[in-house]
Amino acid sequence: MNTSGHIEKPFWGDLPGKCIIFSAPSGAGKTTIVKYLLRQIPNLSFSISAASRQPRGKEESGVDYHFFTVAQFKERIEKKEFVEWEEVYTNNFYGTLKSEVLKAWKNNKIVVFDVDALGGKNLKSIFGERSISIFIKPPSLFVLEQRLKNRGTETPEQIKMRLDKANEEIAHADDFDYTLLNDNLEHACAEIKVIIQDFIQT
Numbered sequence: 001m002n003t004s005g006h007i008e009k010p011f012w013g014d015l016p017g018k019c020i021i022f023s024a025p026s027g028a029g030k031t032t033i034v035k036y037l038l039r040q041i042p043n044l045s046f047s048i049s050a051a052s053r054q055p056r057g058k059e060e061s062g063v064d065y066h067f068f069t070v071a072q073f074k075e076r077i078e079k080k081e082f083v084e085w086e087e088v089y090t091n092n093f094y095g096t097l098k099s100e101v102l103k104a105w106k107n108n109k110i111v112v113f114d115v116d117a118l119g120g121k122n123l124k125s126i127f128g129e130r131s132i133s134i135f136i137k138p139p140s141l142f143v144l145e146q147r148l149k150n151r152g153t154e155t156p157e158q159i160k161m162r163l164d165k166a167n168e169e170i171a172h173a174d175d176f177d178y179t180l181l182n183d184n185l186e187h188a189c190a191e192i193k194v195i196i197q198d199f200i201q202t
């Protein structure tokens with residue numbers, strides 16, 4: 001992982017708003033947990049990231065990600081449309097769009113981010129007190145590998161890349177406000193719901 005990423009200064013003017021930042025190694029269960037929370041807590045709005053990877057399975061542009069070509073992604077970097085962006089895997093760019101944050105806050109919603117560990121730390125440094133950052137940990141690297149294999153959406157090479165990155169990401173867990181172990185999914189969901197409800201009320 002590089003150590004800086006690319007981040008933008010405050011861009012929201014006087015708009016009040018909060019955000020929830022989720023990071024985890026690929027396969028730890030972020031997407032599953034975030035989808036659970038979005039169903040349970042109506043005041044949340046998922047920040048649809050931009051990505052230059054290919055859609056997988058039933059993923060749709062504008063729903064799971066805004067899928068762009070590398071050229072389209074770079075054009076948006078030039079236009080300063082991102083809060084933060086990174087080349088997460090070689091030639092696979094991912095970034096948080098300012099428009100997603102502004103859209104949520106204008107509608108009095110709390111923004112939910114699903115980003116890698118460096119992106120999570122960068123978003124925390126941008127949003128500070130108005131944010132909460134949560135790192136989701138898998139029970140072990142072995143279990144992580146099993147989950148990625150069972151998900152069946154990546155080639156063996158892509159799984160290897162994700163596992164190589166997982167070790168680096170887990171080393172950043174202590175930089176987050178909370179660390180959540182996703183062993184039993186039901187327990188993890190119940191625990192995270194309490195943390196989020198508490199954050200929303202304060």
Ligand SMILES: Nc1nc2c(ncn2[C@@H]2O[C@H](COP(=O)(O)OP(=O)(O)O)[C@@H](O)[C@H]2O)c(=O)[nH]1
Pocket residue numbers: 023024025026027031049050053084085086088094095096097114115116117118119120162
């Ligand atoms: N920095 C950053 N990372 C992102 C963003 N969107 C997604 N990611 C991360 O990019 C990585 C790859 O995502 P994806 O290809 O969907 O794989 P998955 O995590 O295996 O489902 C994950 O760690 C995501 O959390 C973003 O906007 N910014």
Ligand SMILES: Nc1ncnc2c1ncn2[C@@H]1O[C@H](COP(=O)(O)OP(=O)(O)O)[C@@H](O)[C@H]1O
Pocket residue numbers: 024025026027028029030031032033147148150151182183184185186
């Ligand atoms: N606690 C859990 N126990 C077993 N399998 C899980 C658990 N949490 C998530 N999964 C499964 O693991 C795979 C990876 O989860 P996903 O939410 O796609 O991870 P991420 O978004 O972090 O890459 C999915 O197939 C999901 O159904």
